[in-house]
Amino acid sequence: MNNHNLRMSRHPSPAAPYGGAITDVAGIEVGHFTDSRRPTGCTVILAREGAVAGVDVRGAAPGTRETDLLAPGNFVQQIHAVMLAGGSAWGLAAADGVTRWLEERGVGLDVRYGTLPLVPSAVLFDLPVGDARIRPDAGAGYAACEAASSTAPAEGNVGAGSGALVGKLFGVHRAMKGGVGTASVTVNGVTVGALIACNALGDVVDPDTGRVVAGARTEDGKTLLDTRRALLSGHLPTPLLAGTNTTLGVVATDAALTKVQANRLATAAHDGLARAINPVHTMSDGDTLFALATGRVPLQGDAPGMTVLGALAAEVVARATLRAVHAARSVRTEDAYFPCAADLD
Template sequence: MADAYRTFPIRDIEGFSIGNWSDRTAGTGCTVIVAPDGATGAVDVRGGAPASRETDLLKPENTVDTVHAVCLSGGSAFGLEAASGVMRELEHRGIGLPVGPTCVPIVCSSCLFDLAFGDGTVRPGIEAGITATRDALDGTRACPEGTVGAGTGATVGKLRGPACAMKGGLGARALAIGDIHVGAIAAVNACGNVYDPATGSAIAGMRATPDSGEIVDMEEDMLASAANLTMPLDRTNTTISCIITDARLTKAQATKVAQMAADAYAHTIRPTHTTNDGDTIYVLASGMVECDVPLDLMGLAATRALEQAICAGCLTACGICGIPANAELHG
């Protein structure tokens, strides 16, 4: 059984490269997942406030069935500009759908809100997208976690405002089931708290006071203060993720995997999918390996990998811009 189910580095999944651009001073960044030979794409959107690009073409009934990159970015809606940089660099390298005089790279993108921390006037733009794409295609293939890429300015536990929040971050984990490999990259910027589903313990979230390391149960706090509850600034949170696999999937199958993987948010983030979150999950399937496992098992593997990635994003983060991380508060 150990041979059938194991963990391994996400960079070893064939058909994909991952790169980052980070600005720790400003507290923002972007992460690019490139599929140079194309991949079948899908998406699942559960949050009430998404900032995204090219998600409609991923619907199974639409005709474009090849995606060349997913860009996860900070900068709120301004960060969508980074995807244009990804497109420019991929076109320069001849990666995209042939259309006669050139090629058109299909780049999907989602953004999270990090403008309230660091320097909100700095957002990932065209040059950031170009740099992250070059890092993906020309870099060492390492996949750093924590305060990097789209997770640079990510925070969690914001019901009581920035003073009691904690640092989120970028996480990446991968599992193998037989010959199939499934990985997850997540930028964790949730309104809610983050919990380890294996132990039930809180990893990061809303602290009791600005000087405390104690994480308060946000859901219970919301219920207790229901009569006077005020939510934080609208549409300022989001956990954005990408599942990658070397399995051969149709768009409909990839869509089902994305839908199943959304359970990872419910297992690790409380509350989740709020009106103030733009929670989005992409799936990219390179098709290099014939899928020899049931689709339900694929979805379960994607869910487990995403759970681990969400937890890793918070556990590996370091505090910046005055926002402490688990590493500083709990060692």
């Protein structure tokens, strides 16, 4: 594919629902790198002072790095960043740039012979959009860190969501544009936020109304098919290459959690994906959610406990997923067109 044939729609997207951002959580910063040569990129979620972390991988085709260290029984207690990227497994190289950037600033675990930043990472498959030979690398990860701040991050066709698509169960040619979304809620002094890069095989659904917002289109490409109803009526999916999808995300809270609790938070957060994506956690998705706890607020007194935190995590994940497709813009390549939610309104 020729990069110079990429065109992005100027059609305004509908107003994104909900509000807030993962950076509303004290101690969290976000930076994007978006490649100008084709829609791909990476997103870094920084916790410079360290954060207790967990992870839950639900898709059957994940691409990850350093997730084993987040198991509750393993030695490491805190990490310093999470990197999300496009480019499939090649995109994991972006984590090297994040590690270098943090090391230069003295952020990491003291291992006597150096300061070692811990950067668990995950990737999604965005190779159908533009020239697949262009993938995020260490320079991209470094640039994302340089752009990081505690202000609300950009959404839509940015960072890890630059080349994201949704609704590919009946062929990539009937898919729509996905992207990055973020949201947060605060209850009794505790904030929970999420950032999602939505590149799902399934449709994205508004959990409050049940309406499909973006996903597989009808054969003429003009309207939404509704994948769930199509499957129930006997429509057969198009044969798929395994691992060509994946929704990634990070849930963060300022609550003080243990590693066991952080892992449970990541597990509960997947309920939000299940509310907003259908089907989800498929054999062709590598759906992975990380949880970060910056520990600014102790869980005592009127602060919400783990049951409430789990409910909040699921809620912000669902909201961020919905925002990802509302904020997305359409993309045209040399041989394909991927509309956004606004184009079908």
